[in-house]
Amino acid sequence: MKPFEWMNATSVAEAVSALRSSPAPADIDDAPRPIAGGQDLLTTMKEYITRPTRVVNLKGIRGLNKIESDGKGGLRVGALVTLSQLEEDAMVQKIFPGLAEAAHSVGTPQIRHLGTVGGNLCQRPRCWYFRLEEVVCLKKGGSECYAATGENKYHAIFGGGPSYIVHPSDLAPMLVALGASVSVVGPAARRTIALDKFFTLPADGNLRRENVLQNDEIITDVIVPASKFAGNSTYLKFKERDSMDFAMSAVAAAVAMGPSKTVADARIVLGGVAPIPWRVAKAEAALVGKTMSTDLLASVAKIALQGAEPLAKNGYKIPLTQTLVRRALAKVGGVA
């Protein structure tokens, strides 16, 4: 690990100011970084993937560890709320059951006790080429994504190229399905970014990053609005090791039911299959106005995977994800 300066921030303004670096760092991954639970940042520092000159501890900032009702059926979740707090919160379980399930699906109890909501959304990809110190892949400023033709069992089937990472966060697909946004503070004014605009595809954004945050910006809160489908939401995840693992594929689904089992509105967002949470709007549209049935779900699951472009070793993700889509929708749609 490269030597670094440690700074305990006591306010958001202090943290943002400490994240500013002058002169600009030689490389984006040499810039000062915020730390919350530290589970991901410290791992990347030990592997020299990030080499911050200064680490700014957010845990001493008051007020960012609360889950509060907005008084209108929605929630404001502080960035320092832990994943355990989120999964165990009675309001979250009642109003946003899919969010409690997504938090519960992360790692182990120890990981959930330490890991924070902000850190979970901003964690770096798990791609084994990216995580290996010796490999200078595209995301580390190199010229090649080794997963494109190499060991790509865990990589993207949607939205890949030129890098084929998948986003590792379990909270992200569910929060996108729930129409959540993040409140962000930087040197300029506070801004609110809808989570479906927060994550960036390698081809569209900065290839070295997975979201639109600037180095001197931090997430302070996640805003989850009231919605007609939130109470009927679920998160299903398939992992290789049952004890704990990242998603090989996951589905966040939320459905508002109308009369006689018809679907009034739906959200379906896939995890573990793309560099960003992958919303499948065509599949959502195929549900709306229809009566829930096993046949409908089979056809919607096929639509959800249309356009997938598997690599040499991850074609299995198509039938796997179709199954998860069917099961998630059957659960929220009350289909036996």
Ligand SMILES: Cc1cc2nc3c(=O)[nH]c(=O)nc-3n(C[C@H](O)[C@H](O)[C@H](O)COP(=O)(O)OP(=O)(O)OC[C@H]3O[C@@H](n4cnc5c(N)ncnc54)[C@H](O)[C@@H]3O)c2cc1C
């Ligand atoms: C063994 C293991 C298994 C895991 N399994 C899963 C899993 O199944 N599913 C899953 O989703 N995750 C999983 N994780 C990831 C874990 O949940 C995240 O690492 C954790 O949530 C990160 O939170 P943290 O608070 O420790 O973040 P940190 O390590 O402190 O930070 C992570 C990143 O986010 C940045 N950051 C932190 N807080 C903020 C903020 N408020 N604003 C802006 N940037 C910020 C940091 O600079 C850093 O780049 C696993 C991790 C481990 C070690």
